[in-house]
Amino acid sequence: MSTPVPELTRQQIESFGEELDAIRRRVVADLGERDSGYIRKVIRAQRGLEVAGRGLMFAGFLPPAWLAGVTALSLSKILDNMEIGHNVMHGQYDWMNDPDLSGKGFEWDTACPADQWRHSHNYMHHTHTNIVGKDRDIGYGILRMSEDQPWHPYYLGNPLYAALLATFFQYGVAFHDLELERVSTGKASLGEKRDMIRAIWDKVRRQTLKDYILFPVLTGPSAPFTLAGNATANLTRNLWAFTIIFCGHFPDGTQEFTEEETAEETRGQWYHRQLLGSANLTGGKLFHVLSGNLSFQIEHHLFPDIPAHRYAEISVEVREACERYGIPYNTGPLHRQFGSVVRKIVRLALPGRRDKPAHDGPRAAPEPAPERRNLTPARV
């Protein structure tokens, strides 16, 4: 199940962090036409798929056209949300100084308003990754995804909630920054969330208008097919995004942290936490692109604002460094990683059954501890 994490001295963690900083500096200095060309190529492909998908729906009464249309539109939405939207909104392409690719200004093809995402994801999740009580991506305020979340009879529905969240994932993401669980427990009031609710409503309305009214009506007699096709494309994107994202921090071997142990974190410790809390997926090039390169979740969490198509080459160095320091590097194929996530969702529906300690001991041995170096190769 979980990999025992070697204890590193404070010094080791810091020198590990310095190595990562060096990788970062090198990549940032090298950013240029290769990266701008890449993202523009992906955008061109996405816009082409979008136009093709919408166009094919006009012949949506023919099953092959419908199927091709749904495929094109699903791919368009997946690329838009993951390799383009998510990454651009991290500011990965801010250095290009192109207002259309600016992290502050980008809007994506999903129900969640980009501004709220930037807060809930870029700031909350990426800063407080896997800190139980602070990182709201642990269960999205709906699920029990960590033994450290106290059990409650509500969580008996864990698998059901997960299935619903996967199906309606774009709305789950849209409501994420509202922190409704804090409203339901009386820690926040709906009144103070009025502006956010309005922004969500505006975005949801525009998305609904486009996908479920305008395009179906435009296709005339094909309207029911278009409606069904657009819904299918949204569903496909929802399920795909849920699957990839839940493989980022919940597979076996990823760790959670407490607020206390991360209170006075150094940069090296922050890197260390990102590494221990994230998991990668193995796969081919197309798989990585369609996952928005979140299949390199580890590298993404170490360097969230470096263009994601660079993660593959960065991962070679990160992994090599992890092996030298004996830090587990969690990676595996989609079926294995997602399988372990599903098992966790089911297991945590029930109380107890704690089969590992909340966290595997202290992350850094106290300063005077004897120098220990774990040379076991990282788990593959």
Place this chain on the structure above:
Amino acid sequence: MRRFGRRILGSPLLEALAAPHGVDRYLELIRPSWSLHEARAEVIEVRRQTADSVTLTLRPNENWKGFRTGQFVRLTVEIGGVRHTRCYSPACSEHAPDRIEITVKAHPEGRVSGFLNRAASPGMVVGLSAADGDFVLPAERPTRLLLISGGSGITPVMSMLRTLCDEGHAGAVTFVHYAQTRDRVPYRRELSEVARRHPNVRIVLAYTREPGATLTGHLSREHLRAVAPEASRAPAYVCGPPGLIESARRIWAEDGIEQLLHIESFLPPSLALPSDRAEGSVSFARARELVPNSGRSLLEQAEQAGLSPQFGCRMGICHTCTCRKTAGSVRNLVSGEVSGAEEEDIQICVSVPVGDVELDL
């Protein structure tokens, strides 16, 4: 037909269908200069008048609304994946139909000017801004006029000269241009052509590094006395490097006729070197960064603190970097003025803090 197409593409229906990216994000993939809202231009001709400059003819799209002679536009080009914006004054007449001509001198360390000199070719698409700047001729053209330029500062005054010629202006115009050598005078042939055709226009060349022109050396009272005795009564438009601007300022001030002098400087004002008297600290409120004041411009200090504020010309012209100062005083490097401590918009590229400053950045 074209208008009809624009009307359809610009309709709320198309905008709703293209949401969230907008119609322009699709149009530009078909052709980079196509846009419903953004001004862009395609390079249609590249010529080299002198060894160290390039003259580009641009065809702007329909979103560009023209300029008043003497104004500048911000031109955006992409170099190595990064967009850079610089200000250039069109050299063409403001009556030139659907064309912009700019002449770009290659500066040794100029990234954009070097790139344009090296790599500009027909078909290249650049971003444009609306024209800006108040270095313009009054709508009622003066009956006597003095135009003075130095080096690449020739472009806005060349535009004024061409505009006046197009308008059949009958008033007396004296045009004095300073260049290092004869080889470095762009538009030389056209200037002598203008002088031949328009008896009311007098063209005077001055070389600072070789003899052979009417005048030799830098702008001086003697030069003016020799070629432009009307200077004491005629409005003067001067554009050029800081040395030329300084001389003009001094001469006009000594004669007490500053109100006749209009100037445009094209080289960055000498930015303050790190001053040993820099005091206080700079707070970037939104980024939650607090750094000790290094005495450099706020733009540079922001960049040093790891922020990437928007900027354009970095010389106080274009206002791209304009940002809200929420507290503290700043000194404007161009004017030397020290601001009050109230909340106001400032150009951070030419503002240095005087004590503690807080920016909404």
